[in-house]
Amino acid sequence: MQIVKMLNLERQYASLRPEIDAAIGQVLARQNFILGDEVATLEQEIAMYCRTGYGVGVASGTDALLLSLKAAGVGPGDEVIVPAFTFVATADTVSLLGATPVFADIDPASYTMDVTTLEALVTPATKAIIAVHLYGQAADIFPIATLAKKYGLALLGDTAQALGATYAGEPVCSYGDFGCLSFFPSKNLGAYGDGGMIVTASAEVASSLKMLRAHGSRKKYRSETLGWNSRLDEIQAAILRVKLPYLDQWNRARREHAVRYSDALGQLDEVVLPIVAPRCSHVFHQYTIRVPERDRVQAALKELGVESAVHYPIPLHLQPMYRSLGYQQGSLPEAEKAAREVLSLPIYPDLEESEVNRVVRAVKQALLSTSARSRVALSGVA
Incomplete structure (x- = not known):
C-alpha cells in the first residue's frame, strides 16, 4: 500500500534540482561558507519580502527567538507572555535567559493567543510578549501590539510557521519589534538543514542582533557582550534564495x-x-x-x-x-x-x-x- 506522506520533500527537490544543485555548486566553488554574499543577499530579499528594513540570518528559528529576546533586554527576573499552545521553543528560549514564561490561553478557533486574557497577565515584571502565528494563521496582532505599546513591552512575532501570511494586508512578520523566522526543512520556505532569520524595521536592532550572533562582537576578536555562535551558512542561504521566488x-x-x-x-x-x-x-x-x-x-x-x-x-x-x-x-x-x-x-x-x-x-x-x-x-x- 502506497503511503500518503505527511510531507514529501523529494518532489520539491526534483522540480528544482538543476537550480538547487547549481546554487550549491557556486558556493562550493567560491569556498566562502560563513556570512558571505549569499547570506547578505538573502537578508535583503527576505527583508523586502517582509516589508521590513533589515534581516539578520541566524542558525535556527529557535535562535531567532533567543537572540531577539536578548536584544530586547530580557533576563533574570523578567516575565514574558507566551501562548500555552505552541512548540516548546517559544517558551524555553525565555527560560534559557533566566526569565519566566507566563502562559496565555488560546482562542479555540484560530489557536492563537486569546487577546481578551492578555492584559490580566501583565505585571511589573513583564518585559515582552511573543505572539505566535500558529499553523500559518496570523494572530490578532493589532490588539496585542496596542497592549504592548500601552505597557512599554517588546513585541516578538514567532512567524516560524507563517512566512507569507498577512494581517490587514501587511506581512505578519512586519508587525512588532522582531519577526522571528524558521527555515527548518518542513517549513513553507525550508532549507536543507537548520536556519532562521530575524526581521526588524530598526537599524540599531539589526546591528545589535548581528553582534549577538557573532559572540557579542562587532569587530573580530573584540567581544562587547555575551553572545552566541549563531550564523546562517552560505549553502543554506543559497538554497533558500532559489526557493524564495x-x-x-x-x-x-x-x-x-x-x-x-x-x-x-x-x-x-x-x-x-x-x-x-x-x-x-x-x-x-x-x-x-x-x-x-x-x-x-x-x-x-x-x-x-x-x-x-x-x-x-x-x-x-x-x-x-x-x-x-x-x-x-x-x-x-x-x-x-x-x-x-x-x-x-x-x-x-x-x-x-x-x-x-x-x-x-x-x-x-x-x-x-x-x-x-x-x-x-x-x-x-x-
Missing part, C-alpha cells in the same frame, strides 16, 4: 488544498475545520482539524496508509519542565482541549489531488470505524 506560488497551492479539504470534510459533524480569521490570510503550514477520540482516529488513518501528526499533544504549561510554575490541569482549558483534539493532515504544495481525495476518504472511514468501536465499547459496559 516560489514561496507565494507554493502558499497558493496550500490554500487550494485547504479549500478542497474543507469542502469535503465540512459536511461531517464530528470534524471542526480550521478557519481563516478576519483581516488575515492563512498560508496553511498545517491543515489542522479537531476530532473526538483523536488518537483512535490517527491510528485508523495509519492503518489506511495516511500519515498525520499532532501539533501539539502537551500544552506548554503542563510540560514536565514547567511543573515548578504551579499550573494545573484545567488552568488553561482551551489550550488543553486543543491538545486532546487537534490532528494535522498532509498539506504541502506538491500534494496531488488524488492524494487529497484519498485523505478525505480515509478520514471519513476512520471516523466511522472509531464511532463503531465506541458504540461497541459502550454496549459492553452496559
Whole structure:
C-alpha cells in the first residue's frame, strides 16, 4: 500500500534540482561558507519580502527567538507572555535567559493567543510578549501590539510557521519589534538543514542582533557582550534564495488544498475545520482539524496508509519542565482541549489531488470505524 506522506520533500527537490544543485555548486566553488554574499543577499530579499528594513540570518528559528529576546533586554527576573499552545521553543528560549514564561490561553478557533486574557497577565515584571502565528494563521496582532505599546513591552512575532501570511494586508512578520523566522526543512520556505532569520524595521536592532550572533562582537576578536555562535551558512542561504521566488506560488497551492479539504470534510459533524480569521490570510503550514477520540482516529488513518501528526499533544504549561510554575490541569482549558483534539493532515504544495481525495476518504472511514468501536465499547459496559 502506497503511503500518503505527511510531507514529501523529494518532489520539491526534483522540480528544482538543476537550480538547487547549481546554487550549491557556486558556493562550493567560491569556498566562502560563513556570512558571505549569499547570506547578505538573502537578508535583503527576505527583508523586502517582509516589508521590513533589515534581516539578520541566524542558525535556527529557535535562535531567532533567543537572540531577539536578548536584544530586547530580557533576563533574570523578567516575565514574558507566551501562548500555552505552541512548540516548546517559544517558551524555553525565555527560560534559557533566566526569565519566566507566563502562559496565555488560546482562542479555540484560530489557536492563537486569546487577546481578551492578555492584559490580566501583565505585571511589573513583564518585559515582552511573543505572539505566535500558529499553523500559518496570523494572530490578532493589532490588539496585542496596542497592549504592548500601552505597557512599554517588546513585541516578538514567532512567524516560524507563517512566512507569507498577512494581517490587514501587511506581512505578519512586519508587525512588532522582531519577526522571528524558521527555515527548518518542513517549513513553507525550508532549507536543507537548520536556519532562521530575524526581521526588524530598526537599524540599531539589526546591528545589535548581528553582534549577538557573532559572540557579542562587532569587530573580530573584540567581544562587547555575551553572545552566541549563531550564523546562517552560505549553502543554506543559497538554497533558500532559489526557493524564495516560489514561496507565494507554493502558499497558493496550500490554500487550494485547504479549500478542497474543507469542502469535503465540512459536511461531517464530528470534524471542526480550521478557519481563516478576519483581516488575515492563512498560508496553511498545517491543515489542522479537531476530532473526538483523536488518537483512535490517527491510528485508523495509519492503518489506511495516511500519515498525520499532532501539533501539539502537551500544552506548554503542563510540560514536565514547567511543573515548578504551579499550573494545573484545567488552568488553561482551551489550550488543553486543543491538545486532546487537534490532528494535522498532509498539506504541502506538491500534494496531488488524488492524494487529497484519498485523505478525505480515509478520514471519513476512520471516523466511522472509531464511532463503531465506541458504540461497541459502550454496549459492553452496559
